[in-house]
Amino acid sequence: MPAPTQFTEFIDEHVDSFIQRLANAVAIPSISGNAQHRQDVFKMASWLQGELNTLGVETKQVDLGKHVMDGEELQLPPAILGRIGNDPRKKTVLVYGHYDVQPAEQSDGWDTEPFKLVVDEKTGRLIGRGSTDDKGPILGWLNVLEAHKTVGLELPVNMRFCFEGMEESGSEGLDDLIKSETAKGTAGFFDNVDCVCISDNYWLNSRTPCITYGLRGLAYFKVTVSGPARDLHSGVFGRTVHEPMTDLVQIMSKLVATDGTILVPGVDDMVSAADAEEKKIYDVLDYSIQDVEDAAGGKIALSDDKATVLMGRMRNPSLSLHGIEGAFYGPGAKTVIPASVSGKFSIRLVPPQTPDAVEPLVFKYIESEFAKLNTKNKLKIENLHGGKPWVADFKHWNYEAARRATELVYKRSPDLTREGGSIPVTLTFAESLGVNVLLLPMGRGDDGAHSTNEKLDKSNFIEGTKLLGTYLYEVAAITA
Ligand code: BES
Ligand code: MN
Ligand code: MN
Numbered sequence: 001m002p003a004p005t006q007f008t009e010f011i012d013e014h015v016d017s018f019i020q021r022l023a024n025a026v027a028i029p030s031i032s033g034n035a036q037h038r039q040d041v042f043k044m045a046s047w048l049q050g051e052l053n054t055l056g057v058e059t060k061q062v063d064l065g066k067h068v069m070d071g072e073e074l075q076l077p078p079a080i081l082g083r084i085g086n087d088p089r090k091k092t093v094l095v096y097g098h099y100d101v102q103p104a105e106q107s108d109g110w111d112t113e114p115f116k117l118v119v120d121e122k123t124g125r126l127i128g129r130g131s132t133d134d135k136g137p138i139l140g141w142l143n144v145l146e147a148h149k150t151v152g153l154e155l156p157v158n159m160r161f162c163f164e165g166m167e168e169s170g171s172e173g174l175d176d177l178i179k180s181e182t183a184k185g186t187a188g189f190f191d192n193v194d195c196v197c198i199s200d201n202y203w204l205n206s207r208t209p210c211i212t213y214g215l216r217g218l219a220y221f222k223v224t225v226s227g228p229a230r231d232l233h234s235g236v237f238g239r240t241v242h243e244p245m246t247d248l249v250q251i252m253s254k255l256v257a258t259d260g261t262i263l264v265p266g267v268d269d270m271v272s273a274a275d276a277e278e279k280k281i282y283d284v285l286d287y288s289i290q291d292v293e294d295a296a297g298g299k300i301a302l303s304d305d306k307a308t309v310l311m312g313r314m315r316n317p318s319l320s321l322h323g324i325e326g327a328f329y330g331p332g333a334k335t336v337i338p339a340s341v342s343g344k345f346s347i348r349l350v351p352p353q354t355p356d357a358v359e360p361l362v363f364k365y366i367e368s369e370f371a372k373l374n375t376k377n378k379l380k381i382e383n384l385h386g387g388k389p390w391v392a393d394f395k396h397w398n399y400e401a402a403r404r405a406t407e408l409v410y411k412r413s414p415d416l417t418r419e420g421g422s423i424p425v426t427l428t429f430a431e432s433l434g435v436n437v438l439l440l441p442m443g444r445g446d447d448g449a450h451s452t453n454e455k456l457d458k459s460n461f462i463e464g465t466k467l468l469g470t471y472l473y474e475v476a477a478i479t480a
């Protein structure tokens with residue numbers, strides 16, 4: 001059942017006002033990982049709630065309490081819950097998204113101001129932080145609501161919304177909220193939900209739409225090595241004391257091999273190797289080594305074999321080193337011995353791995369490798385945040401609805417993918433509500449989420465909005 005033409009026509013006729021709304025959203029630098037921007041995350045929550053209310057959605061802000069970030073106690077941004085429609089004859093779809101974004105500064109290498117949406121008319125790109133992750137997709141849902149309200153069309157399903165402002169920082173507080181809201185039964189916002197749809201990932205390439213049935217989990221670590229009471233002069237103390245950075249670099253060098261093998265004993269072993277049958281799943285995807293190298297901006301793929309590269313992202317765990325806090329970083333050639341340095345790294349997890357199963361292996365390994373260094377410096381290991389991996393049943397009607405909607409809007413079948421990234425609450429929705437969860441992406445593989453010059457193509461914003469709306473009609477059409 002295609003969406004009514006009044007719907008798709010409305011979308012085509014309102015491109016400029018949709019882009020303006022995206023510009024308004026991007027202009028609020030709602031960076032959850034930076035304490036200085038916490039007020040902006042709150043501002044974004046209120047803005048979003050206001051938009052939802054204007055579009056006829058009944059909303060509630062849920063206070064998630066406080067947390068400690070970088071040693072500072074902060075108020076958590078609220079979750080915004082919403083509901084529209086209560087027709088017992090209709091299915092009820094719960095939509096999740098996040099209104100926080102990653103940090104961005106023009107000096108990171110952006111060609112434009114990150115929090116000012118720039119429309120590049122030549123390429124059709126909408127450039128700005130959050131354009132694809134995840135403000136564009138959230139606004140896609142608002143566009144769908146606006147079309148229905150303005151044209152006077154009834155929504156084909158009842159809708160529920162759950163938007164959070166801490167996704168980029170581990171979704172703190174949300175698991176508990178989902179569980180308690182579910183436990184409220186008919187009095188809660190999640191009563192009678194038939195399925196969940198999340199638009200917060202990307203196509204594999206820049207040509208082929210996809211629907212997604214898996215996400216990797218995450219375990220994030222911080223390892224601190226300290227010794228001297230203050231930074232030291234390397235001319236005065238070099239070769240006279242144990243240097244923290246020397247020790248830390250040793251440890252960090254032993255976590256992962258250059259070919260991606262995870263060196264923490266037992267971690268890779270938890271996941272069985274793919275057989276020939278499973279490899280076929282990856283061979284049929286519309287993807288090439290060229291795609292990964294284009295998206296990365298360098299000829300640096302780990303293998304020439306497409307299935308191997310795709311499995312590295314989708315069905316195998318990975319360990320990445322992110323940075324060293326406290327290390328000398330800046331202009332010139334400072335001859336310092338830093339007093340205390342912290343290395344940050346994380347492991348992407350796949351079933352059956354969980355943060356609880358992996359963390360003890362990491363602690364034990366680092367402690368034993370540190371002991372081998374025979375250093376007098378001190379070691380501290382912290383576990384910053386984590387989330388479990390998730391894989392869904394893609395034979396469910398929810399996926400069938402998404403497939404049909406994609407065929408109607410894009411005139412081609414979607415690829416069926418698993419993602420390498422993480423959305424920690426996905427599994428919580430699946431388990432607490434006991435319903436199928438679908439990932440229905442709006443943006444493309446080269447959008448550059450978290451990177452410089454993040455963009456969403458105008459066509460993906462517009463066709464993606466039609467896709468979300470059409471998906472609701474397809475859900476409604478299915479008799480299950
Ligand atoms: N939208 C991403 C999730 C994602 C990433 C999907 C890559 C597909 C590909 C989400 O906003 C995100 O960045 N998640 C974090 C979660 C982490 C902080 C727990 C991630 O994956 O690093
Ligand atoms: Mn996201
Ligand atoms: Mn993100």
